[in-house]
Amino acid sequence: xxxxxxxxxxxxxxxxxxxxxxxxxxxxxxxxxxxxxxxxxxxxxxxxxxxxxxxxxxxxxxxxxxxxxxxxxxxxxxxxxxxxxxxxxxxxxxxxxxxxxxxxxxxxxxxxxxxxxxxxxxxxxxxxxxxxxxxxxxxxxxxxxxxxxxxxxxxxxxxxxxxxxxxxxxxxxxxxxxxxxxxxxxxxxxxxxxxxxxxxxxxxxxxxxxxxxxxxxxxxxxxxxxxxxxxxxxxxxxxxxxxxxxxxxxxxxxxxxxxxxxxxxxxxxxxxxxxxxxxxxxxxxxxxxxxxxxxxxxxxxxxxxxxxxxxxxxxxxxxxxxxxxxxxxxxxxxxxxxxxxxxxxxxxxxxxxxxxxxxxxxxxxxxxxxxxxxxxxxxxxxxxxxxxxxxxxxxxxxxxxxxxxxxxxxxxxxxxxxxxxxxxxxxxxxxxxxxxxxxxxxxxxxxxxxxxxxxxxxxxxxxxxxxxxxxxxxxxxxxxxxxxxxxxxxxxxxxxxxxxxxxxxxxxxxxxxxxxxxxxxxxxxx
Ligand code: TZD
Ligand code: CA
Numbered sequence: 001x002x003x004x005x006x007x008x009x010x011x012x013x014x015x016x017x018x019x020x021x022x023x024x025x026x027x028x029x030x031x032x033x034x035x036x037x038x039x040x041x042x043x044x045x046x047x048x049x050x051x052x053x054x055x056x057x058x059x060x061x062x063x064x065x066x067x068x069x070x071x072x073x074x075x076x077x078x079x080x081x082x083x084x085x086x087x088x089x090x091x092x093x094x095x096x097x098x099x100x101x102x103x104x105x106x107x108x109x110x111x112x113x114x115x116x117x118x119x120x121x122x123x124x125x126x127x128x129x130x131x132x133x134x135x136x137x138x139x140x141x142x143x144x145x146x147x148x149x150x151x152x153x154x155x156x157x158x159x160x161x162x163x164x165x166x167x168x169x170x171x172x173x174x175x176x177x178x179x180x181x182x183x184x185x186x187x188x189x190x191x192x193x194x195x196x197x198x199x200x201x202x203x204x205x206x207x208x209x210x211x212x213x214x215x216x217x218x219x220x221x222x223x224x225x226x227x228x229x230x231x232x233x234x235x236x237x238x239x240x241x242x243x244x245x246x247x248x249x250x251x252x253x254x255x256x257x258x259x260x261x262x263x264x265x266x267x268x269x270x271x272x273x274x275x276x277x278x279x280x281x282x283x284x285x286x287x288x289x290x291x292x293x294x295x296x297x298x299x300x301x302x303x304x305x306x307x308x309x310x311x312x313x314x315x316x317x318x319x320x321x322x323x324x325x326x327x328x329x330x331x332x333x334x335x336x337x338x339x340x341x342x343x344x345x346x347x348x349x350x351x352x353x354x355x356x357x358x359x360x361x362x363x364x365x366x367x368x369x370x371x372x373x374x375x376x377x378x379x380x381x382x383x384x385x386x387x388x389x390x391x392x393x394x395x396x397x398x399x400x401x402x403x404x405x406x407x408x409x410x411x412x413x414x415x416x417x418x419x420x421x422x423x424x425x426x427x428x429x430x431x432x433x434x435x436x437x438x439x440x441x442x443x444x445x446x447x448x449x450x451x452x453x454x455x456x457x458x459x460x461x462x463x464x465x466x467x468x469x470x471x472x473x474x475x476x477x478x479x480x481x482x483x484x485x486x487x488x489x490x491x492x493x494x495x496x497x498x499x500x501x502x503x504x505x506x507x508x509x510x511x512x513x514x515x516x517x518x519x520x521x522x523x524x525x526x
Pocket of ligand 2: 427428429453454455456457458459
């Protein structure tokens with residue numbers, strides 16, 4: 001009879017999972033024993049990096065990513081990254097090694113006490129199999145649970161003495177399972193939505209990350225062009241669902257109740273597709289909707305639909321819904337929205353670039369289908385204004401704002417999309433949470449270009465401090481970090497770019513390289 005170990009690897013192979021992101025300990029060694037040649041192990045030196053790489057990989061591939069962590073301590077280190085994975089609907093299959101079964105009760109070293117409790121509430125499902133033979137079935141459940149909508153991370157704790165046990169006679173049955181999902185609204189529901197759009201005088205479309213995750217970007221463009229309406233990106237954007245140089249594109253909505261209402265003033269119908277309603281951040285209370293406006297929310301996530309404080313919702317697959325809706329939409333007579341104006345030129349400082357000019361340089365030189373992994377919190381608006389994003393899957397930002405995502409996620413995205421250039425645009429504050437990702441970049445020769453915007457401060461917090469009238473908070477500056485030296489210490493080549501010419505030269509060099517390049521750019525505060 002096959003062992004739990006053998007059945008598990010055939011299950012993973014069958015599900016197309018042959019990359020393991022991990023950081024091992026003694027509990028995990030029996031799983032890693034005899035690691036098959038067709039599998040790849042990607043080592044991260046901290047579990048935040050491991051989970052961040054897997055998150056980027058899952059988001060950019062649209063496939064579940066497998067993670068192997070060390071017991072409770074390793075899981076704990078990954079928890080911050082799990083906030084992002086949870087809100088990104090990222091299908092992470094997280095496993096953690098447990099002590100041998102007979103050693104858990106006495107709380108030996110490395111016993112993960114109440115293991116399934118530990119990652120909650122940041123996982124969809126969490127489990128420790130009750131017996132060794134249940135391990136392959138539990139992993140199959142984990143993979144399917146993570147992949148079925150709404151997607152999200154799952155967790156399985158596996159005692160290390162389970163791996164060489166017999167898996168049982170019927171274990172292979174679980175390996176071959178396939179699960180399909182359909183979430184197409186009925187024709188009546190689609191017609192009702194089409195009628196509401198048709199009856200509106202001044203409708204507006206608000207698009208969220210699920211549109212990009214479901215690769216419905218092209219359908220959203222077709223809908224916008226047919227209806228000739230303005231398109232906003234939903235607040236706290238973690239992906240780019242709509243080409244930001246399209247004439248219908250208006251920008252990213254602010255993440256505040258009052259701000260959203262002000263921006264949508266005058267619209268009688270607000271159709272939100274593939275985003276929560278809404279993902280607020282700044283506390284700026286106000287009315288949820290402009291006077292006279294109605295809202296319709298299209299989402300694949302029933303919980304997201306249920307928790308919204310206003311509007312009607314249609315729960316169904318976002319791609320299938322838009323596809324079914326389009327034939328019911330007659331071309332509008334309205335004038336096409338005017339494209340946004342080109343933003344104004346900005347002055348650099350002495351040996352320090354304005355972030356706007358970093359982005360203009362990047363936009364001029366980057367390949368058209370470049371993928372940006374963005375984690376510099378004070379420059380989000382500038383970035384959306386100045387850097388063109390055209391293709392699906394062009395932008396990833398930490399979905400819960402949990403920093404330490406950017407560097408590792410850039411590597412995971414690059415591993416998932418080797419044919420596209422990945423460019424990390426990372427703040428000096430953010431970079432330090434996951435700096436050991438540089439070692440993985442070097443070790444696996446992952447050819448991402450990693451730009452560090454060094455303004456020596458937690459810039460976004462300076463903005464928040466002004467907004468919240470806190471003028472004396474300590475701990476907001478991060479001066480004197482030499483990112484080029486850190487990069488070289490971990491084996492990554494680095495360039496200091498303190499002028500636009502130096503930045504342009506470094507970018508061109510980085511795009512041509514077959515291994516990572518870090519570019520440290522001293523920047524002005526924004
Ligand atoms: N810790 C974690 C894990 N996540 C966070 N979001 C924060 C702390 C708080 N925080 C923000 O929300 S923004 C920010 C911090 C520390 C500053 C990030 O600085 P940066 O980017 O250098 O990456 P900017 O452009 O200077 O803001
Ligand atoms: Ca900074």
